[in-house]
Amino acid sequence: MNSKLKENISAFVDNQCDDNHVIDKLKQDNKMAGCFGRYNLIGDAMRNDLPAQIDLDLSAKIAEAIDKEPVVLAPNAKHNATFNDSAAPARRKNNKVISIFRPAMQYGLAASFAAALVVGLQVDSSDSPVEVPKPLIQTLPVGGNLDPVSMQQVETYPQVSSYDAERQRQRINSYIMDHAQQLKVREVATRDTLDLSQEPVTQH
Amino acid sequence: MQQAVKKLNYEMSFVVVSGNKATPWRWFHGLVDDKEIEILTALNGPGQQMIRVGDVVTYLQPEEAAFSIKGAIADSPLPEVLSADPKVIQASYDLHVVGKSRVAGLPARLIRILSRQDDRYHYWIWVHEETGLMLKSAVVSNEGEVLEQIQVSNLQVTEESNVLINEVAEADLPEPYSVKKRKTMADLDWQIHWVPKGFSPVKLDRHYLLGGREIVDYMMLSDGIVWCSIYMRPLNQQESIQPMMLNSGAITYLSLPMRQHEVTLVGKIPPQTAERLLNSIRWK
Numbered sequence: 001m002n003s004k005l006k007e008n009i010s011a012f013v014d015n016q017c018d019d020n021h022v023i024d025k026l027k028q029d030n031k032m033a034g035c036f037g038r039y040n041l042i043g044d045a046m047r048n049d050l051p052a053q054i055d056l057d058l059s060a061k062i063a064e065a066i067d068k069e070p071v072v073l074a075p076n077a078k079h080n081a082t083f084n085d086s087a088a089p090a091r092r093k094n095n096k097v098i099s100i101f102r103p104a105m106q107y108g109l110a111a112s113f114a115a116a117l118v119v120g121l122q123v124d125s126s127d128s129p130v131e132v133p134k135p136l137i138q139t140l141p142v143g144g145n146l147d148p149v150s151m152q153q154v155e156t157y158p159q160v161s162s163y164d165a166e167r168q169r170q171r172i173n174s175y176i177m178d179h180a181q182q183l184k185v186r187e188v189a190t191r192d193t194l195d196l197s198q199e200p201v202t203q204h
Numbered sequence: 205m206q207q208a209v210k211k212l213n214y215e216m217s218f219v220v221v222s223g224n225k226a227t228p229w230r231w232f233h234g235l236v237d238d239k240e241i242e243i244l245t246a247l248n249g250p251g252q253q254m255i256r257v258g259d260v261v262t263y264l265q266p267e268e269a270a271f272s273i274k275g276a277i278a279d280s281p282l283p284e285v286l287s288a289d290p291k292v293i294q295a296s297y298d299l300h301v302v303g304k305s306r307v308a309g310l311p312a313r314l315i316r317i318l319s320r321q322d323d324r325y326h327y328w329i330w331v332h333e334e335t336g337l338m339l340k341s342a343v344v345s346n347e348g349e350v351l352e353q354i355q356v357s358n359l360q361v362t363e364e365s366n367v368l369i370n371e372v373a374e375a376d377l378p379e380p381y382s383v384k385k386r387k388t389m390a391d392l393d394w395q396i397h398w399v400p401k402g403f404s405p406v407k408l409d410r411h412y413l414l415g416g417r418e419i420v421d422y423m424m425l426s427d428g429i430v431w432c433s434i435y436m437r438p439l440n441q442q443e444s445i446q447p448m449m450l451n452s453g454a455i456t457y458l459s460l461p462m463r464q465h466e467v468t469l470v471g472k473i474p475p476q477t478a479e480r481l482l483n484s485i486r487w488k
Contacts, residue, residue, distance in 0.1 A: 168445055171466075172457065174416035179433040179470035181414050182424055183279040184263060185381075186407060186431060 009036050209233070209286055210240060212335060213365045217247075218356040220281045222453030229281055234365025236373040243368055244280050254278055255372055260380045274380035283341045283354065284429050285317055285327050292428035296320060296402035297327075305330065307339040308356045317429075322346045323400040323477040324430055325454055335361055343454040345474065351454040392421055394436060394465075398484035400477055402427040413437075425471075425481075432471020434481070439464050449475060458482060 005025070009032060012023070025032060213234040220227045228247040235241070239258050246252040250266035262272040263279075278287075285293060293299070302314040307330045317327040330340035337359060343352040388408065407424035413435070421436040439445065445466050450457040454472040460482050461467075467485060469478045 164444055165446070168448065168459075171413070171416060171418070172448070172450070172459070174413045174418075175433075175435060175459075175468050175470055176457065178414040178416075178420075178422075178435070180279065182407070182422070182433050183431055184261075185273055186279075186424060186426075 005032060006035060010039055012036070209337065211235070212337070212361055213363065213369070214335075214337060214359065214361045215366055216337070216356050216359045218354050221353045221355070222351075225453075227281065231282070232366050232368050234369035236365060236370060239373070241365070241369050241372050243372060244278075244282070254280055255377065257372065257377065260377070262377045270378050272378045272380040281354070283327060283329065283338070283343075284431075285329065286338060288428050293317065296324075296427045297429065304333070308359060310334075310339060310359065312339050321401055323480075324427070324473055325351065327429070332359065337361070343472065392423075392436075392488075394421070394485055394487050396423070396425075396434070396481065396485055398480060399425060400427065400473070400481075406431075430472050432469060432473055432478075435466075435468040435470075436485075437466040437468070439466055449478075451475065463487060 008025075027033075214231075215233075216231050218229055218231065220229065230245045230247060232243040233241070240256070241258075242256045244254045251264075252266070253264040255262045255264070256278050260272050260274050261278045262270060264270045297317045297319055300316045300318065302316055305312050305314060311333045312330040313333055315329045315331060317329065319326055326344045326346075328342045328344055329338055331337060332339050338354070339356045339359065341354045342350050344350055392408070403425045404427075405423050406426045407422070409422050410419060411422055412418070413420050418437050423434045423436075425432050425434065439461070441464075445459065445461050447461065448457070448459045455470065456473055456475050456478045457468070457470050458475065458478040459466060459468040462482070462485060467482050469482055471478070473481075
């Protein structure tokens with residue numbers, strides 16, 4: 001699928017499309033329909049509008065539903081006609097403008113995926129009736145520190161109960177943030193505080 | 205090298221590359237009435253700044269009140285070796301001046317700071333031949349894999365300090381906190397029986413985990429170049445956790461269940477070292 005088509009779909013999702021053929025093309029092309037579904041999902045994620053459960057197989061189900069629809073034997077012929085002739089030069093003109101903007105468009109997509117990931121990982125503390133004393137100093141990890149979102153799990157272990165696993169995931173974020181805070185309030189390490197001559201904790 | 209970092213007026217832009225993340229920063233440094241002032245600004249995302257005036261570091265973060273800490277090392281994206289005491293570095297690392305190359309359009313020399321033991325990471329620093337300022341740096345594993353990099357893209361050394369530096373010199377910054385009195389090893393009912401040579405505990409306390417509702421025993425270990433945190437959290441009777449290891453750039457996260465406790469380590473040390481450290485923990 002070319003990027004021009006993708007841009008059209010994207011514009012259509014954002015209600016900024018002046019090209020009615022997109023709908024027609026969407027109806028005919030499975031891949032495009034899938035694309036349409038994903039763009040809508042990204043949009044929802046960015047607006048913080050995600051359903052509790054995301055059904056990722058949506059596009060297939062929609063296609064199935066469309067298949068079951070009664071076939072209309074006289075599709076809008078007018079659209080098909082213009083698709084072939086009069087609008088063609090105008091589209092070619094548009095093409096040039098859009099090709100300049102393509103890179104930005106792609107970055108935009110990448111950013112929205114990141115946004116979706118962050119939404120998924122946000123710690124939900126609403127179930128907590130316990131009052132936690134606010135620490136003296138609140139900090140955020142400085143850039144270059146561990147970013148919980150981008151972590152790679154090295155090994156996978158057998159599943160525990162999902163409640164414990166969820167709490168553990170939340171705690172990983174807490175530990176990483178806490179480490180960042182501790183780094184900010186550490187003392188200057190000198191030869192005295194480091195005590196290089198002897199190692200009090202070790203028993204080599 | 206360290207003299208240059210402290211004595212010159214300069215401004216540089218650099219990018220920190222860690223894993224698949226790149227974060228651009230700008231760094232201003234200058235002297236006003238013989239007092240060192242520096243400003244580090246994150247250029248992407250929500251504005252994040254740290255300002256150091258002499259021995260007071262102020263952190264400015266979005267949606268948080270600004271705060272200052274006295275007598276602390278700035279938690280900055282810059283490599284710790286730049287500000288560490290040379291004697292402290294030499295206690296655990298060997299310095300090798302390797303070759304000449306061209307970095308950020310300037311003639312540079314590569315200094316390798318190699319750990320004498322294979323239980324921690326190595327540091328490579330490319331410094332500007334003329335001024336000794338950092339132009340590039342890398343955290344490298346024993347296998348020679350680059351885990352984290354900093355690349356300077358623009359460096360300007362000036363006679364006069366930057367306007368921003370002069371503004372900070374005049375500015376009213378928050379009153380500094382000083383680091384709290386800490387606990388001693390005797391207050392803990394557990395002990396670490398192995399640490400990498402040169403590491404010692406630099407901080408001990410018990411606190412609420414940031415953003416969590418758990419109380420943890422906390423120990424910070426350091427050799428003057430690397431800082432890592434160890435957390436000890438007692439588990440409830442019915443609570444179970446899985447061992448977990450995560451990596452991001454040079455940072456290792458390791459969490460193990462031990463004697464109905466969750467023991468966690470976060471820091472820039474190799475996974476094998478983290479594992480050996482935590483497995484050496486014994487209860488009194």
